[in-house]
Amino acid sequence: MNSKNQFHRMSDDRQNYPYHKVTPDDYFADKKDGIIRENLFSEDADKIAKSFQDGMKNRGSQVRKFYDELLKRKMIIDLAEDKNREFARQLPYIKMVVSKAHYGYNRKPKTVSKNFKSFLEDNINGISNKEEFFVFCDLFEAVVAYSKQYLRDN
Numbered sequence: 001m002n003s004k005n006q007f008h009r010m011s012d013d014r015q016n017y018p019y020h021k022v023t024p025d026d027y028f029a030d031k032k033d034g035i036i037r038e039n040l041f042s043e044d045a046d047k048i049a050k051s052f053q054d055g056m057k058n059r060g061s062q063v064r065k066f067y068d069e070l071l072k073r074k075m076i077i078d079l080a081e082d083k084n085r086e087f088a089r090q091l092p093y094i095k096m097v098v099s100k101a102h103y104g105y106n107r108k109p110k111t112v113s114k115n116f117k118s119f120l121e122d123n124i125n126g127i128s129n130k131e132e133f134f135v136f137c138d139l140f141e142a143v144v145a146y147s148k149q150y151l152r153d154n
Helices: 003-013 040-050 059-079 083-106 114-124 130-150
Strands: 028-030
Touching: 040 130, 059 083, 059 114, 059 130, 083 114, 083 130, 114 130
Parallel strands: none
Antiparallel strands: none
16 A cells, blocks of 8 residues: 555544554463463553544443443353353354444444444454453453543543
């Protein structure tokens, strides 16, 4: 992509902060032992939250709405006797959150920014098991906490 197209794309989406991309492949320092990267819920979450600043209407409540939907799915899984089986049952509903983000991004005015849509899409589409989903929910919780300082409802 040439610099003119790159500038045009950025100005169209009004993104002052580049998206800090983190996916399930980046969650673990040692995936085999389930050791989560030290800075995932601190530095990474802060950078992700900061990237959501522009391009969303009612930004804080939109972020929280998506987080609440995923937290509901996490609680259903967590309360189940067979958590892996329940994760498989919930996965289509978890993945449906991506389509809701696309809907919000394509509305006029946008209720979801490009960076927020990309965050949900990159992470949710990369989830392959309940452990990754639970880490994503914890990452999203940290992002919600950091976003309070960057996002204000209109």
